Amino acid sequence: MSSTPLNPPTQLPSESAYSLRKLDQMSFAMVMPILAILGLIMLTAPTIIVLLASFSSSATLQFPPPGFSLQWYLSLFNFPELRAAALNSFQVALFTAIVCVVLGVAACLAMINSRGRWVAVMDALVMSPLALPGVALGLGMMAFFAMVGVRLSLFTLIIGHIVICTPYVVRNVLASLTQLGSSLQEASSALGASPTYTFFNVTLPLIKPGVLIGAFMAFLTSFDNVAVTLFLSDARTEMLPIRMWSMIENDLDVRAAAISGVLIFLTALLMIAMERFSGLSKALINGKA
The missing domain is CATH 1.10.3720.10 (MetI-like)
Known part of the structure; x- marks a missing residue:
């Protein structure tokens, strides 16, 4: 009986490996700016809300302010x-x-x-x-x-x-x-x-x-x-x-x-x-x- 030779492990072609690296770089370049913008919004939104509320014409704190006043x-x-x-x-x-x-x-x-x-x-x-x-x-x-x-x-x-x-x-x-x-x-x-x-x-x-x-x-x-x-x-x-x-x-x-x-x-x-x-x-x- 002839023994069946083991198939060598399949290797990912260089083009596919390059495509995966390119996809990984593109996804990183797209996700990181979005996360940075979301983080910036979360950090600055409370400050902006407080500043807008400080110019309110109302006698109590409320947002959005009903009017503008100094x-x-x-x-x-x-x-x-x-x-x-x-x-x-x-x-x-x-x-x-x-x-x-x-x-x-x-x-x-x-x-x-x-x-x-x-x-x-x-x-x-x-x-x-x-x-x-x-x-x-x-x-x-x-x-x-x-x-x-x-x-x-x-x-x-x-x-x-x-x-x-x-x-x-x-x-x-x-x-x-x-x-x-x-x-x-x-x-x-x-x-x-x-x-x-x-x-x-x-x-x-x-x-x-x-x-x-x-x-x-x-x-x-x-x-x-x-x-x-x-x-x-x-x-x-x-x-x-x-x-x-x-x-x-x-x-x-x-x-x-x-x-x-x-x-x-x-x-x-x-x-x-x-x-x-x-x-x-x-x-x-x-x-x-």
């Missing part, structure tokens, strides 16, 4: 409680950003210059507030202050904001230090420069974009935080996010949308200024080149 923006000038709350939020956010920059840069320098196992533990500990819900974090810190006998005040509020804002500084500064490497610092030390001189004249100018972006994110996170502020602020210190939250919850006040419009405009201006000072786009372009 009265709610003009009414903000005769709102002393709002100015006091905005000033409190600005002061807390500014102080929080400064402390976060000092602590974050110091922690990053210690972690980048060490190879110990504690670095991974410290990084996880610092970044842990980002993994917890804001309500749980605020409630936990409030319970902790109650256990140690510390009354809620502006001091406890600033401590809470420092805890939740420091990760933004650490992540940005650590990324800048990682890209920088250690060759320039070692060269400066080899030439006789002190660690202080090396930091202020070599390291800090080179990581300035990361420091500025981290400080900017810490400031914004502290300024518009609701959950932690709600649990850690006392009754005498009124903060802008809590004021806006109560205006929407109790009265559906259109002035809350007008405040949001002002904050959106100021945030856009700060982002443009931060781009000019940090030079992030130039750094990205140079890195790609």
Whole structure:
């Protein structure tokens, strides 16, 4: 009996393989723009709705607005409680950003210059507030202050904001230090420069974009935080996010949308200024080149 020879495995012709790769590339090129547009719409739609509602002629929040009016923006000038709350939020956010920059840069320098196992533990500990819900974090810190006998005040509020804002500084500064490497610092030390001189004249100018972006994110996170502020602020210190939250919850006040419009405009201006000072786009372009 003659044995039947095994047929060799069929191979896909090169033309078919090329067609499949071409189809895969075309589908990727078609799907990704659609997903990007959908994501952009989902991110910007709430902001656009708030902006349109802030120009409403109605006395309560509703969308679409029945008419166009600037009265709610003009009414903000005769709102002393709002100015006091905005000033409190600005002061807390500014102080929080400064402390976060000092602590974050110091922690990053210690972690980048060490190879110990504690670095991974410290990084996880610092970044842990980002993994917890804001309500749980605020409630936990409030319970902790109650256990140690510390009354809620502006001091406890600033401590809470420092805890939740420091990760933004650490992540940005650590990324800048990682890209920088250690060759320039070692060269400066080899030439006789002190660690202080090396930091202020070599390291800090080179990581300035990361420091500025981290400080900017810490400031914004502290300024518009609701959950932690709600649990850690006392009754005498009124903060802008809590004021806006109560205006929407109790009265559906259109002035809350007008405040949001002002904050959106100021945030856009700060982002443009931060781009000019940090030079992030130039750094990205140079890195790609």
